[in-house]
Amino acid sequence: MAITNGREQEARSPQRGDRGSCAGVGSTQPQPYSLGASDAEMARLDAQADSIAAATAVLLRSAGIAPGMRVLDLGTGLGHVAFQLTGLVGPAGSVLGIDQAEPMLTAAEQRRLAAGVENVHFA
Numbered sequence: 001m002a003i004t005n006g007r008e009q010e011a012r013s014p015q016r017g018d019r020g021s022c023a024g025v026g027s028t029q030p031q032p033y034s035l036g037a038s039d040a041e042m043a044r045l046d047a048q049a050d051s052i053a054a055a056t057a058v059l060l061r062s063a064g065i066a067p068g069m070r071v072l073d074l075g076t077g078l079g080h081v082a083f084q085l086t087g088l089v090g091p092a093g094s095v096l097g098i099d100q101a102e103p104m105l106t107a108a109e110q111r112r113l114a115a116g117v118e119n120v121h122f123a
């Protein structure tokens with residue numbers, strides 16, 4: 001998760017290839033995510049998110065998430081954290097959930113539409 005307050009003039013991006021990633025440290029090639037994006041993994045993420053939702057809310061508030069912020073949720077999965085963030089940033093803020101797994105993004109977008117949430121985008 002990355003947080004901005006909307007005042008940054010330019011992004012500070014590392015040069016491509018000079019950082020590792022959680023999916024393959026030191027590699028510049030896309031690596032498969034070890035837990036995948038199966039139905040079983042989605043069910044596991046749902047159960048996990050349910051069990052830690054209250055703690056996640058405390059963490060997000062402690063991080064200073066507030067109305068009007070724009071928040072990036074990297075590795076958003078089904079968007080559980082992203083959806084929690086939408087309530088904190090409010091209609092004046094926005095959340096961008098990024099994931100490499102198309103099935104996760106598709107499910108997250110379906111949930112967004114079903115819930116009528118407008119201040120989150122999944123890509």
Ligand SMILES: C[S@@+](CC[C@H](N)C(=O)[O-])C[C@H]1O[C@@H](n2cnc3c(N)ncnc32)[C@H](O)[C@@H]1O
Nearest residue numbers: 021022023033045075076077080099100101104
């Ligand atoms: C353990 S899941 C957590 C999902 C969500 N943050 C949650 O708390 O429920 C990790 C997610 O990160 C995604 N992921 C892993 N490496 C990634 C990468 N390099 N770029 C984008 N997404 C990545 C996976 O596809 C997976 O959906």
